[in-house]
Amino acid sequence: MTDTAENSPIDGTVLVVNAGSSSLKYQVIHPGDEEVVADGLVERIGETTSKVTHWYRGDEVKRECELADHQAAIALVLELFQDSGVDIAESGLSAVGHRVVHGGRSFSQPTLIDEKVRSEIERISPLAPLHNPPNLVGIEAVSKLLPDVPAVAVFDTAFFSDLPAEAANYALDREVAEEYAIRRYGFHGTSHEFVSQLAAEFLERDLADLNQIVLHLGNGASASAVRGGTPIDTTMGMTPLEGLVMGTRTGDIDAGIVFQLSRVGGMSIDEIDKLFNKQSGLKGLCGENDFRAILERVEAGDEDADRAYRVYLHRLRRYIGAYMIELGRVDTIIFTAGVGENAAPVRADSLADLEGYGIVIDPERNAVRNGEPRRISADDSRVEVLVVPTNEELAIARAASSVARSAR
Structure with a gap:
């Protein structure tokens, strides 16, 4: 029997998605009590044999099958939840959080994703050609299958978006740097922010x-x-x-x-x-x-x-x-x-x-x-x-x- 939002263990959780060029990592987390409800990894997407490891509340499932693209991978993940008795689309997810590596000069905060935001992520993708395009593919794939769940982009670069000018600027011709958006953006910002705050709490x-x-x-x-x-x-x-x-x-x-x-x-x-x-x-x-x-x-x-x-x-x-x-x-x-x-x-x-x-x-x-x-x-x-x-x-x-x- 499929859980409803009222009694689902997923009610109020966030689906966190990190889409790579041929992989998809995900977790379902209660942001309040930090409980990880589900965790998984899909590898070798687009290859003849894809590998899937899915963990949900103590039960682990492993599969090998052919997954043509990220949308097929997401569809399989939802199917695995369904097999556990959870219709994730109807189970009360509060949001989907997408890791996006590069926010360029456009994004300095986590941002609700709409068509304008998608277009801007695509426009700045040349700054991170190995990362942003697959991140965007993940956004598109999840949005098609979970259209009613708010999707939020969380950028690796956001924490460093206001670096002092002396740290952010390279000693390069100013007009060239401006034209091609060349500056120090910084990465792993989500981690740096998280641990610096946690350290203060610990101390x-x-x-x-x-x-x-x-x-x-x-x-x-x-x-x-x-x-x-x-x-x-x-x-x-x-x-x-x-x-x-x-x-x-x-x-x-x-x-x-x-x-x-x-x-x-x-x-x-x-x-x-x-x-x-x-x-x-x-x-x-x-x-x-x-x-x-x-x-x-x-x-x-x-x-x-x-x-x-x-x-x-x-x-x-x-x-x-x-x-x-x-x-x-x-x-x-x-x-x-x-x-x-x-x-x-x-x-x-x-x-x-x-x-x-x-x-x-x-x-x-x-x-x-x-x-x-x-x-x-x-x-x-x-x-x-x-x-x-x-x-x-x-x-x-x-x-x-x-x-x-x-x-x-």
Whole structure:
């Protein structure tokens, strides 16, 4: 029997959608009590065999089938809910929250999606050609199947939309920069905002009084300097390529290398793009971008892995130092995301020998692993060093729910 909105466990929840070029991640979340009702991943959309993993209230279903496009993937997800006795279209969803990577200069807040918003997301897609088009496909697919549920776009760049001019602008000809919308946009904003707020709650401090350095370290990685809850700088730039060394991305690199690879190496722009985004970073340095495997190789004395690790740390420490200067006073340093939350050696090594700056790691606290916000600094450390698990899906759900309520 199909649940109604009155008794459905999905009543009041938000469906969070993150559509990639050939994938679809989703969660159904109660934004108030943070309960995850459902979670799933559809992979290899458009290929001969698509893979689906769907979890709903303790029951997991796995399927392999052919899904031609994202609309077919969404239709299958709704069917899986139906098999569990839930007609998700009639079950009281309060909103659908769509992750959209790039908001350009157009979007600085979560935004209710209409035709005008769809058109604008499409217009600025050249700023994120690998991300925004599939995000838009996901929006279109879900809207066709759930037309009566408010859809909200939550932008990765929104948190950084008001960076100070000195941080946002590149030293490029002003007219060229203006014509092609070239500036620092920043990414992972949903995560940076979420963990900086949660850190203030954990410390029982007023967010407005805190100077924070947030280190979002995953396969994609970024750092930010946050003063009083407002970011003043971040490492990612016009695209998610700039900044820290990442799993497969170069991070900061001399732009002249592009000229060298093109003029001398005969490489096309597309080849260079692929090299910088998918074949570089840790993978390019040692052939591996799984941090657990890299640390194992470092322990075993592997020279390539050791070099890659040292390059990674060098870049990370450089930005930590820069942000300490920019902020003037640092109250807390936060580690988050997959590597930041789980790789104790990275945390210890990135902040090693900084006692003179009031930063002291407690080895025993740093070795603890759990899913809760926790302090890893020593009692005599002037700077609070924290591990704060990120939850971008919850942040998107809260934002979408708030926008949907305001629109009623």
